[in-house]
Amino acid sequence: MENIFKNILRITIIICGLFYIVIYLSVGLYDLNLEGINLNLKSNHLSEQKKIINKDTELMLVNYEYGLDEEYKPKDLTIPNIEFTDEATDEEKHVSGIIVKPLEELVNEAKLDGITLLGNSGYRSYKLQKKTYGSRVMWEGKESADDYVAKPGFSEHQTGLCIDITNEDRYFVKGTKEADWLEKNCYKFGFIIRYPYGKKHITGVEYEPWHIRYVGKENAKSIYNNEITLEEYLKNNHIYGGLNE
Ligand SMILES: [Zn+2]
Structure with a gap:
């Protein structure tokens, strides 16, 4: 009985961990992509005017x-x-x-x-x-x-x-x-x-x-x-x- 409980706990922790990693990565990539777009626009502007x-x-x-x-x-x-x-x-x-x-x-x-x-x-x-x-x-x-x-x-x-x-x-x-x-x-x-x-x-x-x-x-x-x-x-x-x- 104790073993079953331990296994359930273990699986729950693993699922939560995986869920956290997926959220962390997707939010991070989303932010960086947005920044990438902004930076591209800005650096085009820079190459014309700001050396x-x-x-x-x-x-x-x-x-x-x-x-x-x-x-x-x-x-x-x-x-x-x-x-x-x-x-x-x-x-x-x-x-x-x-x-x-x-x-x-x-x-x-x-x-x-x-x-x-x-x-x-x-x-x-x-x-x-x-x-x-x-x-x-x-x-x-x-x-x-x-x-x-x-x-x-x-x-x-x-x-x-x-x-x-x-x-x-x-x-x-x-x-x-x-x-x-x-x-x-x-x-x-x-x-x-x-x-x-x-x-x-x-x-x-x-x-x-x-x-x-x-x-x-x-x-x-x-x-x-x-x-x-x-x-x-x-x-x-x-x-x-x-x-x-
Ligand atoms: Zn500094």
Whole structure:
């Protein structure tokens, strides 16, 4: 009698599991297909008007208007000698060769000030971004996903020039000593807080105190001192036409 009950329970669990997998896959594929249609429309438009600015340089611009194609990959991806979180995948530990030394210097300098910064997510391939975006849309809806996760091709992480930093508490928000240190000091090493507070109308992204982007020391200093974004900096230097132009 007990065995029959156990068997029924086992079969029920298996059926529920299979049902869950089928639903999960079909919803996921449906979302990605929808995105595929949108992206195709957008990239057709891009190929006519928005050519990537400063490709392969420290001032390369990737934002919601300027996207990279599926094949783009930085040439010299390297894992920097810094501490990473356990969640960081092997791919995400890589960054573009040009930022390795400045990043290591930044993390070491923080350490001297008693601040522990951990790498969380550096380079992300088009393929990984597609997966991340798709699952975010599925769990939180498109509106919330669009606020925090870029569509594949439109993430700066595909350039290898940026990295998300966190702290040991995995609570990297304004007011924590780690986030405040990073905001005040990263420009000295050629990095900027890429998505500052109150600049979403320019960057297209909500405030992200953890996302730093390498632009080189001179550029970073000027952006920091003038309290502007990369978009505004490029516009001021007549490299970029500005939004909606
Ligand atoms: Zn980021």
